[in-house]
Amino acid sequence: MGEEVTRKEDKRFITGRGNYVDDIKKPRMLHCEIVRSPHAHARIEDIDGSRAMALDGVVAVLTADDLLEHDLATMPTLMDDTQDVLVNDKVKFQSQEVAAVIATDRYVAKDGAEKVEVEYEVLDPVVDAEEALEEDAPLIREELDDQEDNHIFDWETGDKEETQEIFDAADVTVEEEMEYQRLHPAPIETCGCVADWDPGDDKMTVHMTSQAPHAHRTLFSQVSGIPEHKVRIVSPDVGGGFGNKVPIYPGYVVAAAASYVLERPVKWIEERSENIQTTGFARDYDMTGELAATEDGEIQGVKVDVLANHGAYNAAAQPSKFPAGFFNIFTGSYDIEAAYGSLTGVYTNTAPGGVAYRCSFRVTEAVYLIERMVKVLADELDVDPAEIRRKNFIPSDAFPYESATGWNYDSGDYEKALDKALEMADYDHYREEQQRRIEQDADKLIGIGISSFTEVVGAGPGKQCDIAGIEMFDSADLRVNPTGNAVLRVGVQTQGQGHETTFAQIVAEELGMDVDDIVVEHGDTDTEPYGLGTYGSRSTPVAGAATAVAARKVRDKAKSIAANELEAAEEDIEWDRESGEFHVAGAPDRSITITEIAAGAYMNHPGSEEPGLEATNYYDPPEMTYPFGSYIVIVEVDRETGEVDFEKFVAVDDCGNRINPMIIEGQIHGGLAQGIGTAMMEHVTYDDNGNVTGGDFMNYLLPTAKEIPNFETGHTVTPSPHHPIGAKGVGESPTVGSPPAIVNAVVDAMSHAGVSHVEMPMTPDVVWESLDEAGLAI
């Protein structure tokens, strides 16, 4: 623990030996290409696949009618909606799946898809959430009984009356509207699978880009009717997931159905634009935030109202009891007496989604809201944004702390993290420099943005959190071999986070082994224990805990074997974490290592114990963990062009006890890059006809090395009191915490001229407009 162990998995990645889904080639394998609708809202009149079938190499053209025969025409979403696998009657978003061509070669399949002729009756689409609620808006989900408009659900949290009373009596109230734009997780590897039905064994094997292989196996079994023990999901190396690979997509179902019907393996791999335009998007929340405070800056109440665009189906990926994910953590790091939030979910003619893009189910939107609002209040009261935070933080001695919306924070020391960040950022110096530039009417303004965020990660507990009804626990299965090395199997699934190293470090720490003597296996439902997968930074809080508990169970058994080997009573055997050895109490020289114990377990086991040395743990966390941090961003805003340059980017994180600081640093760097993409560049846009205008990498801009500044990272350590090794998750903190810090910085450069908000993505034209409106443009 705490060692910068080099990533074990990197040898295979940097020598080109990674094994991704598209690397898999099977004898007699066919390829699947999806025919997609050019229209966002249209009735299908006719589909003619004859010209495609005439192509040499095309084996089949599948439509909804073919799937209906096998009861596979629709599939459940994770929020209990029903989505067409191939459009049955009416297209509901551009690029929706209409038909599939199966061919012997990928290029032939692609040519075939272009030759499928589809007749459409084009209907008026509605892509904007507000317009979708208007009375004369086209009805998108006509097939649903009782659905008379595009409204999906209303959700509320907190105490409305109490909050209103506080607002009515407050010295000061502020309000701001802000949009968290539609984003796409955009992992480097798109989604895909190789489905292989074996009629000999009646078994379906699907190699797929899955963040949750076991949950996907259960869902596959439920959708297809193939018994679960006859479905095997293998998620090999995965090139990034970020929440995009949690849902089931029609492509998987079509490939599996085709393999079943044709009795040959079928591969389906998305193109980039298919991935951005049709698979789970993230965010798309229109929010109005309000704060009530005393005139000296004590925040007393918070209100928020949200309009959530869910696309054509309610397919958000979040625990079923949380229709707004973990948005109700919007009181953030602050001790606020009263809070009330309301949200309306809406269907539109856009791709379905609402996945947790590198975040814990909408915590990102919540953090953005509260951290932006604190800056709005600071400007209104003309107080320093660092000071107003300090004044309102939940005090470090108030943990465990229950928030006004019912979250139980485990531990935190927010002031310590902020102080560290302020010092690293040379805050006072930049405040002076900012003033100097204003006074000198300089061409470039300085802005300083702060975000002191709190995350909530590590879902379950199982009673609160589930995927399609399956409780969110996780698991570890540890076997020490006769020669003293070990295999750890876990229910979570790495997509690049380094689990093969950090999980081995946990076992090494708990048993006194060498990290290189532990191999970590994941991603194969035939061999791994059942788990709910990796998203929401849950791996360390849940499967990391399961790993530590399984290792401790092995250690307990090891004691009895040690007693046998050392000819002592079991109660006299002590484990020494420092040396990693077991010894007889009071006689440190009578000691034995885990390697010797392993030999004893298989070759000389005590009659009182079963042979072998292994243990399994299914861990249902008692609570979530609450990592936090303070980020300070200093920008230069060019009054002539609206361009924003990062002058300094400081990130202080606290994820409790740290397993591998180097891996944590990598996680922070990657997440900050994604936060910069969010704040400055990324947006899935639509025109009024429902055409996706931000659906490829020419138009959906990702940051590159050129846009990324030098990050200065720091940390504090506040262990989680309930996690077996005191760790909290960390992978998502930077994506969650950085966008408000960046926006706060850009606003701060202009707030002396009355600017209170700038919408993301803050491209130069958007910033220039704010400069212009504030009379600052030159």
Ligand code: CDP
């Ligand atoms: O669920 P996911 O793996 O995406 O997120 P995580 O649990 O935050 O872990 C990301 C990586 O950071 C993993 O390799 C963790 O084991 C590592 N980590 C760590 O070294 N120490 C912590 N306190 C938390 C995470």
